[in-house]
Amino acid sequence: MNAPAPSPKISLRDVHRAFGAKVVLAGVDLDLAAGESLVIIGGSGTGKSVLLKCILGLLRPECGSIKIDGAEMVGIRAAERERVVRKIGMLFQGAALFDSLTVWENVAFGLVQAHGMSRRAARAVAATTLAKVGLGADVMELRPAALSGGMKKRVALARAIATRPEIIFFDEPTTGLDPIMGDVINDLVVSCVRDLGAAALSITHDMASARKIADRVAMLHGGKIIWSGPVAAIDHSDNPYVDQFIHGYAQGPIQMEVLAP
Amino acid sequence: MLALPYGSGRRGVMLVHFVAGIGRAVIAFVVTTGRLARFAGNGLYHCAAPPIYPLLIGRQMLSIGYFSLPVVGLTAVFTGMVLALQVYVGSSRFNAESAVATIVVIGITRELGPVLAGLMVAGRVGAAMAAEIGTMRVTEQIDALVTLSTNPFKYLVAPRLIAGTLMLPALVFVADIIGVLGGFLIGTGRLDFNGGTYLKNTFDFLETIDVVSGLVKAAVFGFIVSLMGCYNGFHSAGGAAGVGRATTNSVVSASVLILAADYIITELFFAK
Numbered sequence: 001m002n003a004p005a006p007s008p009k010i011s012l013r014d015v016h017r018a019f020g021a022k023v024v025l026a027g028v029d030l031d032l033a034a035g036e037s038l039v040i041i042g043g044s045g046t047g048k049s050v051l052l053k054c055i056l057g058l059l060r061p062e063c064g065s066i067k068i069d070g071a072e073m074v075g076i077r078a079a080e081r082e083r084v085v086r087k088i089g090m091l092f093q094g095a096a097l098f099d100s101l102t103v104w105e106n107v108a109f110g111l112v113q114a115h116g117m118s119r120r121a122a123r124a125v126a127a128t129t130l131a132k133v134g135l136g137a138d139v140m141e142l143r144p145a146a147l148s149g150g151m152k153k154r155v156a157l158a159r160a161i162a163t164r165p166e167i168i169f170f171d172e173p174t175t176g177l178d179p180i181m182g183d184v185i186n187d188l189v190v191s192c193v194r195d196l197g198a199a200a201l202s203i204t205h206d207m208a209s210a211r212k213i214a215d216r217v218a219m220l221h222g223g224k225i226i227w228s229g230p231v232a233a234i235d236h237s238d239n240p241y242v243d244q245f246i247h248g249y250a251q252g253p254i255q256m257e258v259l260a261p
Numbered sequence: 262m263l264a265l266p267y268g269s270g271r272r273g274v275m276l277v278h279f280v281a282g283i284g285r286a287v288i289a290f291v292v293t294t295g296r297l298a299r300f301a302g303n304g305l306y307h308c309a310a311p312p313i314y315p316l317l318i319g320r321q322m323l324s325i326g327y328f329s330l331p332v333v334g335l336t337a338v339f340t341g342m343v344l345a346l347q348v349y350v351g352s353s354r355f356n357a358e359s360a361v362a363t364i365v366v367i368g369i370t371r372e373l374g375p376v377l378a379g380l381m382v383a384g385r386v387g388a389a390m391a392a393e394i395g396t397m398r399v400t401e402q403i404d405a406l407v408t409l410s411t412n413p414f415k416y417l418v419a420p421r422l423i424a425g426t427l428m429l430p431a432l433v434f435v436a437d438i439i440g441v442l443g444g445f446l447i448g449t450g451r452l453d454f455n456g457g458t459y460l461k462n463t464f465d466f467l468e469t470i471d472v473v474s475g476l477v478k479a480a481v482f483g484f485i486v487s488l489m490g491c492y493n494g495f496h497s498a499g500g501a502a503g504v505g506r507a508t509t510n511s512v513v514s515a516s517v518l519i520l521a522a523d524y525i526i527t528e529l530f531f532a533k
Contacts, residue, residue, distance in 0.1 A: 090405070
């Protein structure tokens with residue numbers, strides 16, 4: 001007799017979301033298994049960030065089901081949502097560091113606010129976590145405004161992993177970085193996810209990043225997941241949309257809205 | 262095809278557009294009022310429900326109270342001086358110069374102290390709140406708070422509402438004293454009143470309700486300034502331009518609401 005398949009960390013079924021007349025998500029079905037690194041690819045404006053925000057509860061889907069560890073998130077009470085969200089860490093595209101706090105206070109924020117750790121203990125954890133992402137004690141007292149783009153991303157990564165979350169979301173982790181710094185961030189993402197044993201859900205349109213950090217890739221287009229498979233299979237997907245996207249061809253089934261001058 | 266009840270000519274079309282425009286404005290007003298009321302209710306709930314952040318409340322109290330003291334103090338002293346001069350001009354026309362001190366203190370405590378302090382704080386603090394929270398909104402810092410299991414209403418809105426409501430009365434109390442001092446300086450230095458007589462006229466006719474009503478107004482104005490700063494910042498969208506709009510809207514809406522609330526509170530306190 002086969003053992004029952006482990007329940008997914010995140011499970012989406014028939015998720016819909018529109019903004020006025022513009023339908024962004026039109027029935028998304030997706031599963032993220034424990035310990036898996038799933039990358040969602042897709043063009044700009046295809047709803048990747050909206051999908052992440054729906055899972056986090058920052059946006060409410062019009063219909064469908066979103067489950068985290070089996071708990072239904074759509075329509076959940078705020079206090080219960082806060083409890084579930086404690087399992088999640090998030091790296092934002094623009095880092096979203098708190099301007100009014102120092103680097104170490106940013107990293108320690110979740111430990112102090114959500115986990116009730118003392119500031120002294122949280123500062124020690126922040127120093128250790130910053131070291132994991134390659135930042136020394138000399139940046140701890142700096143404000144985010146004094147950091148470069150790559151350093152901000154590292155601090156944001158440290159903040160995302162400081163609470164040792166079971167699930168980590170990465171929103172365009174390499175956008176706006178030079179290729180070398182992008183690769184450094186990709187390596188950090190892989191090592192942090194592996195160290196924590198966390199499930200990772202990333203969204204990107206950077207194929208180099210996707211190939212490096214993904215176990216499995218899913219493509220979002222037209223509001224639906226149109227292809228999903230192991231990262232090694234992406235070059236042989238036999239899906240014309242995936243082929244066009246990963247090779248970056250202007251010609252193909254994906255028509256970009258380009259206004260002629 | 263749309264049937265026009267007022268005829269199908271150009272006048273009919275213009276009339277329909279006119280009525281539709283009014284309808285849209287009314288609907289937008291009702292929607293915004295409802296959204297603001299809900300935001301205020303949510304904010305008030307989180308002021309009372311734990312966890313409370315004393316450190317954040319303290320920081321906001323310092324920002325709203327202590328750092329607004331220079332601008333509010335300057336406003337108060339000049340207002341007291343101008344009031345003394347203007348009241349002297351008017352009262353001297355019917356030989357009632359001795360009423361200057363009394364009218365200055367009542368004018369300052371009941372009306373000018375809280376209203377002018379409210380408007381100055383709306384410009385200084387309300388705008389800063391809208392800009393700070395608006396920037397946090399457009400740079401996803403508010404979303405980041407949620408992902409760190411922190412309720413933005415508790416962390417951002419409640420401390421500002423509490424601090425605004427508590428600190429504006431304190432500011433107005435100081436402004437009352439400085440405003441009366443301004444009137445005293447003009448009364449004794451420019452209008453040749455005896456210092457002792459001026460002070461006696463100031464305090465003999467001053468009643469507790471004059472001061473208390475001003476402080477109640479100040480608490481309401483403080484709440485309004487913080488509420489409009491937070492509300493406009495929270496709902497800002499569209500990058501830097503959106504933050505700019507939120508800042509402007511915060512000052513304008515707080516100023517108008519302060520003047521409207523001033524009339525309502527005055528009616529409540531002095532209704533016969």
